[in-house]
Amino acid sequence: MNENETVMSQEYKDAITSLLFQLADDDFLYAYRGSEWLGLAPHIEEDVASSSISQDSMGHAAMFYKLLEDLGIGNADELAHSRPALDRKNSVLMERVNGEGYYMETPLYDWAYQVVRSYFYTQAKKIKIDSLCESSYSPLADTAVKVKMELYYHRLHWETWFKQLLSSTDVAKKKMDEAIKKVMDDFNDVFSYGNEKLLIEKSRLISSEEILRDKWKASIEPVFTALQMEVPKLSDKPTKNGRNGEHTQDLEEAIRTLSEVYKFDPIATW
Amino acid sequence: MTNLHNAAEEEQLAHFMQRIERGDKIEADDWMPEEYRLTLIRLISMHGISEIMGALPEKEWVPKAPSLNRKLGIMAKVQDEMGHGQLLLRVTEDLLLPYGKNRGDIMQDLFNGNLKFHNVFHMETKTWADAGIIGWLVDGAAIITQTNMLNASYGPYARALQRICAEEVFHAQHGESIIMALAEGTEEQKAMIQESLDRWWEALLMFFGPASKETTGSSKQDLTIKYKIRTKTNEEFRQLFFDKYIPRILSLGLRIPDPTIRFDEESKLWSYKQPDWNEFKKIIKNGGPRSHARLNLRRSSYENNAWVRDALSVKVT
Numbered sequence: 001m002n003e004n005e006t007v008m009s010q011e012y013k014d015a016i017t018s019l020l021f022q023l024a025d026d027d028f029l030y031a032y033r034g035s036e037w038l039g040l041a042p043h044i045e046e047d048v049a050s051s052s053i054s055q056d057s058m059g060h061a062a063m064f065y066k067l068l069e070d071l072g073i074g075n076a077d078e079l080a081h082s083r084p085a086l087d088r089k090n091s092v093l094m095e096r097v098n099g100e101g102y103y104m105e106t107p108l109y110d111w112a113y114q115v116v117r118s119y120f121y122t123q124a125k126k127i128k129i130d131s132l133c134e135s136s137y138s139p140l141a142d143t144a145v146k147v148k149m150e151l152y153y154h155r156l157h158w159e160t161w162f163k164q165l166l167s168s169t170d171v172a173k174k175k176m177d178e179a180i181k182k183v184m185d186d187f188n189d190v191f192s193y194g195n196e197k198l199l200i201e202k203s204r205l206i207s208s209e210e211i212l213r214d215k216w217k218a219s220i221e222p223v224f225t226a227l228q229m230e231v232p233k234l235s236d237k238p239t240k241n242g243r244n245g246e247h248t249q250d251l252e253e254a255i256r257t258l259s260e261v262y263k264f265d266p267i268a269t270w
Numbered sequence: 271m272t273n274l275h276n277a278a279e280e281e282q283l284a285h286f287m288q289r290i291e292r293g294d295k296i297e298a299d300d301w302m303p304e305e306y307r308l309t310l311i312r313l314i315s316m317h318g319i320s321e322i323m324g325a326l327p328e329k330e331w332v333p334k335a336p337s338l339n340r341k342l343g344i345m346a347k348v349q350d351e352m353g354h355g356q357l358l359l360r361v362t363e364d365l366l367l368p369y370g371k372n373r374g375d376i377m378q379d380l381f382n383g384n385l386k387f388h389n390v391f392h393m394e395t396k397t398w399a400d401a402g403i404i405g406w407l408v409d410g411a412a413i414i415t416q417t418n419m420l421n422a423s424y425g426p427y428a429r430a431l432q433r434i435c436a437e438e439v440f441h442a443q444h445g446e447s448i449i450m451a452l453a454e455g456t457e458e459q460k461a462m463i464q465e466s467l468d469r470w471w472e473a474l475l476m477f478f479g480p481a482s483k484e485t486t487g488s489s490k491q492d493l494t495i496k497y498k499i500r501t502k503t504n505e506e507f508r509q510l511f512f513d514k515y516i517p518r519i520l521s522l523g524l525r526i527p528d529p530t531i532r533f534d535e536e537s538k539l540w541s542y543k544q545p546d547w548n549e550f551k552k553i554i555k556n557g558g559p560r561s562h563a564r565l566n567l568r569r570s571s572y573e574n575n576a577w578v579r580d581a582l583s584v585k586v587t
Contacts, residue, residue, distance in 0.1 A: 038329040040571035042578035051349040062338040168581035261336040261398045270336035
């Protein structure tokens with residue numbers, strides 16, 4: 001189906017809507033967590049590079065929210081700022097705090113966690129975006145092509161960090177190992193479509209969860225092999241599924257910050 | 271021997287001053303008198319570290335920006351500022367080479383109070399309007415002082431400023447756009463800008479520095495003019511700022527928080543209430559409202575990430 005076809009079944013529209021919220025909310029939260037690092041990265045060159053990645057990611061979120069707006073779901077700014085945590089479909093991994101403390105005070109963020117979360121997520125996003133380039137919904141396929149160009153650099157950036165830190169000091173390796181465990185504990189819903197799985201997969205909007213998960217594993221395997229490590233396994237503990245609106249307190253707090261000024265007067269022009 | 275040495279040095283100095291007078295560009299590897307080198311180090315490291323410390327007050331508003339477009343705009347702006355900081359620290363690092371100092375020493379100087387950063391970045395931010403005022407008026411003030419140095423005698427600084435000034439123009443437009451939206455908005459939004467302007471006014475006047483060293487006991491403006499790093503005095507900059515921004519501020523229906531300010535037709539100068547220069551001295555000695563908190567943030571993140579810098583020094587095979 002493409003945008004020229006005026007008739008879209010409700011089922012198809014529901015599937016697109018659900019998928020777009022997952023994509024938009026993931027990048028919105030990922031960009032926010034990245035922007036909390038502003039001014040606090042390990043060195044100034046990294047501050048410039050990673051703030052560029054956060055900015056690109058916020059741009060991707062804006063594009064996905066705009067696609068929702070075009071579908072008549074609501075105004076993009078409103079969708080980004082005013083939906084409560086229960087309605088959010090981002091992966092739990094994206095909402096997790098960067099470490100101890102609030103960004104406005106003196107937080108002690110964990111760079112190992114930032115590197116692992118960013119590398120695993122960006123690799124996952126690349127796999128999804130590659131699939132979305134072939135999406136049955138052409139406005140989404142067009143957006144995926146744009147995102148793909150920037151994603152190339154993001155992935156390269158985080159992969160470089162990932163390899164470097166795991167090939168360096170014992171302290172770094174230990175911190176990275178801990179971060180990998182922590183990230184994998186929350187990784188189950190990254191490739192989940194939640195309750196909309198059947199609907200989304202049937203609509204040929206994107207490949208199935210299983211195919212994407214396998215591709216992700218295959219794509220990072222050479223990096224792990226070179227580091228003489230095993231690709232980490234998904235957690236077998238029951239975990240929250242963000243795609244179904246199951247979230248942590250971290251998300252509530254993130255939304256409060258992200259929408260503080262917006263909520264001061266949602267009708268006003270800012 | 272000593273006389274010969276002195277004579278040779280005097281000749282070098284005379285030759286250097288001729289180059290300055292001619293408008294030659296001095297490059298990093300050229301001979302330069304120590305006074306020139308130290309003036310540049312002080313100026314450029316202060317400029318660079320101010321860009322970096324300046325990211326902190328604005329960063330407070332990055333996640334809170336009230337729309338997706340404003341979020342993107344302010345993210346881009348703060349990223350630019352970090353980029354300027356990086357560019358300027360690289361210029362400073364080259365100048366520091368003969369002293370065997372590097373980036374780590376610059377950071378330590380910041381932490382121990384030897385390296386100052388601009389007074390405006392010691393101030394608190396309270397509302398979204400502050401993000402607008404910083405972009406519009408703080409960056410506007412910076413454009414006035416920095417464009418004056420586009421022809422600075424030191425080539426690496428002049429070239430860095432070409433790029434920085436081009437980006438600062440976008441920043442000022444970004445700030446102006448935030449302010450315009452508020453000025454055309456609700457009564458609460460309008461009140462938000464006035465309240466912000468009232469709080470920032472004195473800091474904006476201080477930004478250009480005292481009119482003479484008699485005011486605060488020290489000023490480097492004479493040296494920077496002697497070496498053709500800049501051409502105008504602090505007071506001339508402040509007057510240019512008034513010329514440019516007072517009409518714009520008034521046209522938005524805002525009030526200048528100085529009832530005494532007026533333009534003298536005869537002298538073509540603005541007379542205004544002096545900011546509290548003792549307060550200025552206190553602020554730049556890290557005694558401002560947010561000085562400690564921001565230095566502490568910078569310091570704690572620097573220490574917290576020490577393991578990362580260690581890990582980067584290991585060569586990956």
